[in-house]
Amino acid sequence: MDIQLKRGLLDVCVLTAIKNEDSYGYKIIKDVSPYIEMSESTLYTILKRLEVLGMLTVYTVEHGGRLRKYYHITNAGLGRIKDFKEEWKEVMSIYKFVMKEDKDE
Amino acid sequence: MDIQLKRGLLDVCVLTAIKNEDSYGYKIIKDVSPYIEMSESTLYTILKRLEVLGMLTVYTVEHGGRLRKYYHITNAGLGRIKDFKEEWKEVMSIYKFVMKEDKDE
DNA sequence: ACATAATACATCGTAACACGAAGTATTATG
DNA sequence: CATAATACTTCGTGTTACGATGTATTATGT
Numbered sequence: 001m002d003i004q005l006k007r008g009l010l011d012v013c014v015l016t017a018i019k020n021e022d023s024y025g026y027k028i029i030k031d032v033s034p035y036i037e038m039s040e041s042t043l044y045t046i047l048k049r050l051e052v053l054g055m056l057t058v059y060t061v062e063h064g065g066r067l068r069k070y071y072h073i074t075n076a077g078l079g080r081i082k083d084f085k086e087e088w089k090e091v092m093s094i095y096k097f098v099m100k101e102d103k104d105e
Numbered sequence: 106m107d108i109q110l111k112r113g114l115l116d117v118c119v120l121t122a123i124k125n126e127d128s129y130g131y132k133i134i135k136d137v138s139p140y141i142e143m144s145e146s147t148l149y150t151i152l153k154r155l156e157v158l159g160m161l162t163v164y165t166v167e168h169g170g171r172l173r174k175y176y177h178i179t180n181a182g183l184g185r186i187k188d189f190k191e192e193w194k195e196v197m198s199i200y201k202f203v204m205k206e207d208k209d210e
Numbered sequence: 211a212c213a214t215a216a217t218a219c220a221t222c223g224t225a226a227c228a229c230g231a232a233g234t235a236t237t238a239t240g
Numbered sequence: 241c242a243t244a245a246t247a248c249t250t251c252g253t254g255t256t257a258c259g260a261t262g263t264a265t266t267a268t269g270t
Contacts, residue, residue: 001195003257005113009199016203026218035202042257044220066218066265081203088200090106094114095193097140098121098186108228131247147228149249171236171247216267
């Protein structure tokens, strides 16, 4: 999938992956991978950014001798998803514009 | 509209705007503006990039004493639109993922 | 027993990209 | 006579996805 097309989608996918249940990096990648491919470096960059933006909080849990970082969505994060859904109307109008002018095939 | 969400859409909008009829910068902005906002610097950057990629060709026409650059879509440009339509299936699957996990409201 | 895969997280450098700002120049309009 | 509209150009900047690389532990296969 085109990298540019991904850009507006990745953040919301990550937030969606932790929306109903706190999760951690490795699991998030597995959960979203059926829908969108994301490398580890991309994911951790995004998680860090969303934390700085206050859209999620982080806490550490020991699991099998290793530390695991769990991510919990905040109200700001939920708001981000809501905004995305609002913006989707504009996205669909753009898609229709592309389709409208493209009658062949 | 979120700038990141725009990124995968702008190129295709510009190509769509010249698909059925050759057009020029200023007119392209007017034609796409009901669907997506785009500054002049953005548009001309995109046009230059699409030209380098071979997705459109350029020719100059004198119009009212001024030069006007017309843009003509190539087969590669038409292919780009086609690819976008293919990718849209993935985009919609991502959108459904976001909606599915978001049952409230 | 030993190698390989899977789990889990982190950092660095890079290239692509949208945009604001500023500039140049002509033609319409009030 | 000034301002808006038309029309294109260049520069610098901040954001971002990603590959590469590194660290470390636990499972799994043979």
